[in-house]
Each structure stands twice: as C-alpha cells, then as structure tokens.
Amino acid sequence: MNSARFPTTRSSIIDALSGDASARERAFGTVIELYWKPLYKSLRFKGTVSAEDAEDLTQSFFVAALEKTTLTSFDPAKASFRTFIRMLFDRHVANEWKSRTRLKRGGGATALDFDAAEQELSRDATASLDPEQYFEREWARSVFAAAVDRLRAWADAHQKQTQFAIFTTYDIDGDASYKSIAAQHGITEATVTNYLAAARRQFRAILLDLLGEVTASDREYRAEVRALLGKDAL
C-alpha cells in the first residue's frame, strides 16, 4: 500500500498485467480479489446456473484468463476495466455453457470461498435490482471489503490493532458510541476520536490506491472513483 500524498493510480493495470512475473501475479491477485465475488454472485443472481456450475465457471474463467492472458487485451479507449472483465466473463459463461464442457475445479492459485458467497446471496437485499445493478452493487461491496482487509493487514503490520478495532466497531458494525468504545478499550473519548480519524484516513488512502491498481488511465480512475463514491452509486 502506498500512502503518498496522491494515490498511485498512474501504474496502469495493463502495464502490471503484461509486466514481469511478480507484477503480473500481484495485479492478477487484485483482479481476483475485487471481481470474483461480484461475478459469481451476479451469475447466481440471474438464477439460471446452479451453485456448482457457477463455481466451475468462475474458477475456469480466472484460470483461462491467467493462462491465455486475455486480460491484457483490455483497451481502455473502449470501456472501463470493470465493463471489460464483465463482458469477458459473460462471453466465457456463454461459451462454456454452449460446449457443456466442465473444467476441472480448483485450477487457480487462489482459493475462493464459494460457500461464503452462497451465504451472502441469501443475506443480500435484492428487491428491485436488475442483474446490472446487482453486479455494480456487489462490485462496490467487494472493493470496500478488500479495502477493509488491507486496512486490517496494515494495522497488524504497524501495531495499530486498537485503531482497526475502533474502526470496525464504529464504522462497520455501527452500533457503538464513542463513550462505550472508550470504556471498552480503557482510553479517553478524545483518543477514540483521534484513532478513528487516523484509521479513516488510512482507509481512504487504501481504497483510492486499490482503485488505482485496477484502472488504466487517470480518466478511468476518476470514473471508477465517482462510480464507487458518487451520489448516484448504488
């Protein structure tokens, strides 16, 4: 994570995916982290594919993308990376479905927790959403969740576990007051305020860096920030 004054958005996803092995692996890891769940869940949301088939299709999509390097064909002039990957996934699902070829499961390097995704499907409020809106909403949830995970890792690495715990209690669980948090951690309310402000600052920087990692240009980065944080975001 880079905590420079300005988010490091200018390292293009295209450069990273076509770069050396470690850069490629890192970039691919981030793509999987942000997109596997929205893709899997939106496929399940359509209601035409069983959980087992959706697992196969999601796994095989990322395996194929890694092996065939299809992600490097991304052209930022035509669409955002988010739109591109969704289009690739839809095409993959259509092709696989047509040939009825079942790929071996577990071919990817990353273990995807499909059971958790299935549980989330039953918890998500989906009334009045179409598949497009559902994907967008799950993409946002996925990006925020990935940023929270990175914040946790940052807190562990910098001995800021109390900051992260306060952030979790107040901003994620949303069911505590400054007073109760102060009592719980044996600190003053002013310290709670300062810890929360520091954690939030770090969270913002992480979130913007994360978006920077999966965009290819300043323009796309700005559009993604607006899509995620703008007033019209789902």
Place this chain on the structure above:
Amino acid sequence: MSWLSDDAVGRLRDIAEWPDFSGTRYTIRREIGRGGMGVVYEAEDGALDRPVAIKVLDNAVTTPRAAERMRREAQIVAGLEHPAIVPVHDVGELAGGRVFYAMKLVRGVTLDAFARDHGLPELVRVFLRICEAVAFAHAAGVVHRDLKPQNVMIGEFGSVLVMDWGLATSGDGEAFGGTPGFMPPDRAVDATADVYALGVMLRSLGAKLPRRLAAIANKAAAHEASDRYATAQQLADDVSRYVDGVSVSAYRENVAEKALLWLERNRALVAVLIAYIVMRVIVFLWIRR
C-alpha cells in the same frame, strides 16, 4: 474477505467521500454543490463561530495538477475584492492531497431559479451587477470562462454574487473550456469569451426581450469575436444606457423610437407640460364662455 452489510458499505462510502477536516477549525455540515473539480460543503468555522462554504478538491481528481489549479483558483478569487465576487477566507490542504478553500456562505438562489419568478426590469438590474463584477475581473486581468445563470447567486437581501471561478484564468495560456452553450464558437479564452457567455445569459433572461435589449444580447453573443463588445465594461455601459433609457451602441433607433425614448426619459416633464396645456385650455374655454 469479510462480508459488509449495505449499511456498512454506506458508512464506508461516506467516510471515503467526505473530506477529513479533523484537526482543522472547520466542521462539515452538508454538501451544497458539486462541480467538475470540486465539491462545496456548508461548514462551521469553529474559530470565528460562523458558517462558511468550503470547496474541496474532488476525491476523483486529487492529482498534483488539480491541487495546484484549486490553489490558484482560491488565489485568483481572493485577489478580486468586489461586492459581487464571493470573498475567500482561507486556503489549505487535507490529508491525501485534497486542497480546499473557505469562503463566505451565500444563502440565496441561482439566477436561473430567480429568473423564474422575477420580472425583466429586476433581472436587467441583476445582469448589470454581473457585468460590473466581470468587468472588474477583466480589469484585473482575470477571465471567468464559465459564466452561466447557475454560477450566479442572488442573496437573501438582493446581493448578486458571481460564483465558481474554477476555470478562471489570469491570461497565462489556459486551454479552451467552459459549459456547452455558453462557450464562444471562436474558442476564445480572453475577455470576449466572457462577453459571449454574458450575451447568452442575457438572452436567457426573457423569452421575448425588448428590441434594444435583444440587440445588446446579440452583439455580446456575436459569432465573430470582432463583432462583440471588446470588454464586459463596454457591455455594462450599454446595459446601463438601456436602463437609463438613452440610445445604446448596439441598436440604431428610428425617429419614432427616439421620440418615444425621449418621452420615457422625460416622463415627469411631459406630464407637467400636458397638465399645463390642459389647464390653459380649460381657462381659455372658461373665459370664452
């Protein structure tokens, strides 16, 4: 990866979007406007215990160039001390490179909303104030470049304020820009660009402007820059002449119109004369009886 509820996502979205003013003298209250580069919030200045408006660089554009541009905007506006230009109180930078500046909080309505329920004479007076503010900026070497009814506020007590100087330039080679419909066809970036936008704005104030006023609007929004008023001051002078009922440079009146103007201008004198003549006629008729 942990699952986040919709409420948690909403809170995190607010946290990421809202500027972090902790450790400063300001407390953010609510968002009141959003432009291409910045978001404007109503805030409380804790040091002076007064409400202010704060423009903060948008999260999506926190590049060094955008930050520099925002600082320059604050400096340009702060350098324009005029009753119709919103005063800037402070400029600073938040964590993450979000530059902000604090200014007077203007409570009122934008000109397009104001125009919906006010008559032309009132609107022309407002327009004259706008021209004078822009002329003042031009005299200081500043071109606004984004004049439109939405960027003019009419305050609670009738004050007129030209807002959003985000595209303003002080003549150092800025690229062409603005709002479609208000940008000159010749892609000018000098004072004539503002004159053009003012002409379009004047046209928008009434479905059917009086002939002389329409001529002023047409001259200001002429296709060729050379056919426009050279400065906003010249435009202001012509509008002022229109308000005073004297001949304007943009329109050549015929004899009847000139006579009508003279009558309009000398209404009191004409009334006294008519009263005198009527009285004389009555006296004359009474004597002849």
